[in-house]
Amino acid sequence: xxxxxxxxxxxxxxxxxxxxxxxxxxxxxxxxxxxxxxxxxxxxxxxxxxxxxxxxxxxxxxxxxxxxxxxxxxxxxxxxxxxxxxxxxxxxxxxxxxxxxxxxxxxxxxxxxxxxxxxxxxxxxxxxxxxxxxxxxxxxxxxxxxxxxxxxxxxxxxxxxxxxxxxxxxxxxxxxxxxxxxxxxxxxxxxxxxxxxxxxxxxxxxxxxxxxxxxxxxxxxxxxxxxxxxxxxxxxxxxxxxxxxxxxxxxxxxxxxxxxxxxxxxxxxxxxxxxxxxxxxxxx
Numbered sequence: 001x002x003x004x005x006x007x008x009x010x011x012x013x014x015x016x017x018x019x020x021x022x023x024x025x026x027x028x029x030x031x032x033x034x035x036x037x038x039x040x041x042x043x044x045x046x047x048x049x050x051x052x053x054x055x056x057x058x059x060x061x062x063x064x065x066x067x068x069x070x071x072x073x074x075x076x077x078x079x080x081x082x083x084x085x086x087x088x089x090x091x092x093x094x095x096x097x098x099x100x101x102x103x104x105x106x107x108x109x110x111x112x113x114x115x116x117x118x119x120x121x122x123x124x125x126x127x128x129x130x131x132x133x134x135x136x137x138x139x140x141x142x143x144x145x146x147x148x149x150x151x152x153x154x155x156x157x158x159x160x161x162x163x164x165x166x167x168x169x170x171x172x173x174x175x176x177x178x179x180x181x182x183x184x185x186x187x188x189x190x191x192x193x194x195x196x197x198x199x200x201x202x203x204x205x206x207x208x209x210x211x212x213x214x215x216x217x218x219x220x221x222x223x224x225x226x227x228x229x230x231x232x233x234x235x236x237x238x239x240x241x242x243x244x245x246x247x248x249x250x251x252x253x254x255x256x257x258x259x260x261x262x263x264x265x266x267x268x269x270x271x272x273x274x275x276x277x278x279x280x281x282x283x284x
Contacts, residue, residue, distance in 0.1 A: 022061045024092045027085055031067055033075040033109055041080055049084040058085060061094035063108060076100060076108045107131070107145050121177040122167060125156045132157075158184055166196050175199060178206035185213045194244030202247065202274065215249065246278055 062078030073095065075082060085093050100108060119127070131137045131145075139157075143150040159170070159180055166183065169175050175183075179199055186192045195216060199209050239252040242262075249265035266272040276283060 022094045022096055025064075025073060025095050027082070027091055027093050029072045030062070030064060030082060030093070030095070031069075031072055031074050033077075033079065033105060041083065046080060046084055046087070049080060050087040053081075053084050053088040053090070058090075058094055061096050063098060064095045065098055065100045065105065073097065074105070076105045079109075120171060121156060121159055121180070122171055125158075125160045128153055128157050129160060155181060163189055163193060166192065169196065169200065176206060179204075179209050182206060182209040182213050185210075186216060190240065191216060194240070197244060198247035212247070246275060248275060 058081055060078075060081070062081055063076040064073035065076055067074040076098065082093070098108075128139075128142055131142050132139070137145075139150045139153045142148075143153050146153075159167070159177070162170070162180060162183065166175070166180065170177070170180050175196070183192050183196055183199070186195055195209075195212055198204070198212060202208075204212060235252055235254050239250055242250045242252065246264060248271065251263040251265075252260065253262075254260040264275060266275050273283060
């Protein structure tokens, strides 16, 4: 068996050319990688890989290091291939053995998954955060190791600051990474959640979401300031709820007499149609 090709520039930089070649080891001698950055694997993709392995075998060896227990190996990269090999009924698998410190195991697993585009944005962000917090790596150092720009690292890590509800939507595919990045343009969690609800309910694309966030800034008060300085907190809260419900700029004016004015803004005919539909008004 010859050494697999196509590891990619980033991963090959972490695996020097002088690493020993490919060996075959008993599958049961390989223990999971506690530094694995992936938290979920698509059942469909796993079944597809299992079928491919049954027909063609494992085309790229797993990357492992010697484990503390004599005669065993700890997986560094290749979690999906390892699981599929078990499902395919293989007893032995090809491996490349590399000595690696704990943080190197995380780096190698992270880079391999990144190059295969196997990680979700949140899994990426969590892996970067672990490299920063557990191993003291700067964003610049992480960027160098994984072949990304420092800005890309920072932006991906920022996704972790979203609320659990929005992160769950991102993980489930209800919104994309582009949607999530746009929502980060709003400072307060309340406004992010309100905008996110509009995005999902109205099924906005990324560009429309960016426009929504921009208008949130231009047409509404700053997320971290009161709705109107002259209004009481109750009026400000009502205005905020109305803005979240209709997804556009809202002006609520209340007088001591009990009278007042409610103004809903729209910026195109399409937005007017959508606004009327949400209010239950049919256009002729």
